[in-house]
Amino acid sequence: MKIYLKILSFFTPVIALAISFGLTTFILIMIDRDPVETFTLMFDYGTTGKSIISILNRSIPLYISAVAVAVGFKMGMFNIGVEGQYILGALIAAQVGAVLILPRPLHVLTIFIVAAVVSGIWAGISGYLKVKKGVHEVISTIMLNYIGAGIVAYLLANVFFEKDENNSLKVPQTNYLSESGQLPPLNNILGIEDLPNLNSFIIGAVFVGIFYYWLVWKTSLGFDLRATGLNPVAAKFSGADPNKLIVLAMLISGGIAGLVGMSNLVGYFHRYTIDFPTGLGFAGITVALLGRNHPVGMALGALLISFLERSSQILDLNNIPKEIERIMQGIVILVVVVSYEVVRRYILTQEVKLASRMVDKDE
């Protein structure tokens, strides 16, 4: 590949972001708001110490969710069910964690494993249905999202929730994890003072990223996954068993999805409550697209989305509709995805030309 093509490929996201900025500026002018003021406000607020910690904390579940989706993408499977998988896993893990009393590392680890197993099984159902019944995974994972949400609602309100006679207004929630099931924030270790808590599960997110890289690029299973994603027929003839791979990919994807809720469970809420964030499964799809399924790319994508969400909170206080952030997100995703594709095709045609020229020369 020629050097300029490599540079072009590398800078695609930067170019895409610049285009997105331009379009957002255009929209801000159209709604009669000062774009410079808007961006300055967002940047100043988004880079305060508090904001940076908030952005990091937000990015943790987003990133893990993106990795879960990316595992599926790598073998050409679209796991839209991360949403249902992680809330179900988090709820069951919260309940198990609240009931159990174990020494700390074991307690926390048990919670993680329960969440990963529950979510993995939930995703595995889709894999099984695809292999045995030919049900497309998009359909089954969407349906399982609804069923999962229903089960969560039922279990939370009727099984795991202890009503309080003295406070009839108490809303459904599980009991708190005992001290041993909670992860203390990283602030003490890093010596961060006077700032909000930095969630320790950020280390977990880094491990998930490394695991993903190792699994997909460094193992033979990963090779089979990628090969199947690129060319199912060729992969099959080279000895990969597609049925086994489909189920495995869903199990792994779901298992990772189970960890999406963990930063909030063990590091923040310490129980499953009505405040427990939802929607992270869908946001993960966005981040996976933004980061091109690349372990580092997705981390940047998660940080970008978190930055936009956090920094836009200041806008309403300054009479700029905060909805501009949704628009920005939409534009960024659209432009980034489209530019990747445009650049990919451009490089492909250039390479073909290059190759044919070399062939010509040889003759």
Added chain:
Amino acid sequence: MTRMKSKWLILFLVLGLVMVACGGSDTAEEVVEVAEEPAEELESPATTAAPTTTAGPTASIGMVYDIGGRGDLSFNDMAYAGLERAINELGVDGVDLEPSEGGENRAELLGLLAEQGKDLIIGVGFLFADSITEVATANEGVNFGIVDSVVEPGNVAGMVFTEHEGSFLVGVAAGLKTTTKQVGFIGGVEFALIQKFEAGFVAGVAAACPECTVDVKYATVPPDFSGFNLPDKGKEIALAQYEAGADIIYHAAGGTGAGLFEAAKEVSESTGSKVWAIGVDADQYQTVSDELKPYILTSMLKRVDNAVYLTIKAIVDGTFAGGVSVFDLSVDGVGYSTSGGYVDDIVDQLEDYKARIVSGEIVVPDTP
């Protein structure tokens, strides 16, 4: 090849832009529209003139809304009406924020307002219980208020209402007015707070019409609290209840109730026999569009606006105290509306029941 692609790209972007532009202007109009209506209802001065004091605001107030946000014509708009009245009459300055769709950033928004040096920060809705506890504990020098809940920290004023009493009265109205001897109840989310509405309503219907039945349905169950903002689902449930024979339906479902009003109009027009809806929180006869007004029998008033106003006033007067304030029938914290004149013929009976509840002769149940 590439050129064709870029053509598509441009087309795509332009389309996106157009959609975005349309969407943006829509929401802007909507907000302006609803902002004015609750103000009228409160009979506050029509002019939103600047406060009379020239020496700057008397206090600085921040408010964060519940699911559905401004424009639900109900709960959140009532809270806004209270803030607006305080801005006009007390000369405070106020900002209001809406949490993200899932509401995960409630605590962050409360914290942001605390950082901005607000004198009082109000969380509109019981969903703020956990986040306000967290933020109030971290900001002991700031005063907070929460609607519909009571929390531990001493710097938080809890504003709670006896919704079951107000619901009892509109239940009586429904019991007296129904001709099919069947009425409906649509709750937003099935949990204790909304079950108070249900319990009061069912008891009220039974008191006025022992042989009547009440068809009770909820839009969602926890932890899914979207049931307060699902007009389409509200309409679906209402249509089913009307079809099953109900001729009056009471909703306690915030923005979801908009679907009920639509359904009442649709059923009345298609069957030729009039069916009714009963509003909640605000006097919804005043907040809905004109063509829906004839179908709103009455509304269960929950004066969130008064509660918010009085809490802000306490800050201005320097009498703010944490703890619980109960807004019940005796202080008109709850009640019923008579706009439209559809319950004029039974007002005497309603007032009689009201007096008996206030005196303690009737004790309205608060759980179904």
